[in-house]
Amino acid sequence: MRALSRVYVSHLAGRSVFDADGEPVGRIRDIVVSMGAGDAAPRVLGLVLEMQMHGRRRVFLPIGRVTSIESNQVVSTGLVNMRHFQQRPGETLVLTELLDRRVTLKATGETATVRDVAFEPERAGKEMALTKLFVQKAAKTTGLRRRGESLTVDWDAVEGLEVSGAQGAAELVAALDKLHAADLAHVMHELSPRRRGEVAAALDDERLADVMEELPEDDQVEILGELESERAADVLEAMDPDDAADLLGELSADEAERLLALMEPQDANPVRRLLSYREDTAGGLMNSDPIILLPNATVAEALALVRDEERTPANASLVFVTRAPTETPTGRYLGAVHIQRLLREPPMALVSAAVDVELEPLAPDTMLNEVTAYMATYNLVAVPVVDADDRLLGAVTVDDVLDHLLPDDWRLRPPGSHPHDELPPEAREVVELLEGQDAADGAPSPIRTGPGEG
Structure with missing residues (x-):
């Protein structure tokens, strides 16, 4: 491996990795090390890459497949295993778990914080090990608050480098x-x-x-x-x-x-x-716990249930009226009342008098595309699902539909946004302490089959 005599992790974070033909493979989001035992220096196992062309999937690149680490690029060889990266017992993520970690300097007993980590090749360049730590001592107050002294120390010159599983x-x-x-x-x-x-x-x-x-x-x-x-x-x-x-x-x-x-x-x-039910049908999409009332219930009772903060806005947009029982599957379905209609009615009026008789329910086997078209046509955020015996089975809401129409990774923020920007300061501080430079690994997968294998 052609490498600098010493490589600091801060120079690798976010850097692109290229294959032998110069094509981008992914970006470095973390470095995986094995802390070892006794006097052995922590050994670098590989890199966690984010594959932006594959839904920002996090995968593992063994260090043995890295052929060159230069100041401006990292080059790898061979194919990248596309299984999601999963951290194994005994492995430590440098960016996530070591940076900003508080340690104690053995020589003086002073407290310091790890700000950067350096790796160096060993065994004639065939492997890399964690050798140096760039740390900042705790600030001392002498009238005016000053930043603590920064220095570079050997990896074994500190105590507390091991990551405690329950910390934080x-x-x-x-x-x-x-x-x-x-x-x-x-x-x-x-x-x-x-x-x-x-x-x-x-x-x-x-x-x-x-x-x-x-x-x-x-x-x-x-x-x-x-x-x-x-x-x-x-x-x-x-x-x-x-x-x-x-x-x-x-x-x-x-x-x-x-x-x-x-x-x-x-x-x-x-x-x-x-x-x-099939997951792409009204039966598979529906929520089986909508708001259901008997026909002699009042508008005031209906509004009390609508106000329940545990209900989503879509779930609270319709109140369904049925014969007993009111647990799904219910007695005979009589109709639905829109929340706007409830707000216009006197509190002691009966909900049965405000039923929308034109709102046709769906059968449980109605396919997703039909459900979507129906809701879009009539500007609905919820629609009832009724079986062949006119019993209410549940309701499909717009959020249920969107969950199935949007891409699988829609819950992930768009590239360029930081997940902690909107957090309260005290929460952001704790999260960033645990993660370190937005470098947590990805979703789980089968464990890697051998040392350094992706």
């Missing part, structure tokens, strides 16, 4: 407590799998369920697989039935049935019904 998870959860579930989901997506699992473990069931509903499917499956079976069932119970059904649909039939058996029957039964 509780602090991160506390700092992001007020964050919208969708924003917290994006933060979790950017974390390494290990960090993501720690944060998931620290969240309560309801909060984790809300966040899971906003995560890409790969992340959902990964997190669910890391939870104990009983807790996984509790989180599924806390999710909306349609989201729980979508997640279980990504698992094997045996695994899905095992988790359903652990759920409470009143929570599992709606999910089972949803799983019986």
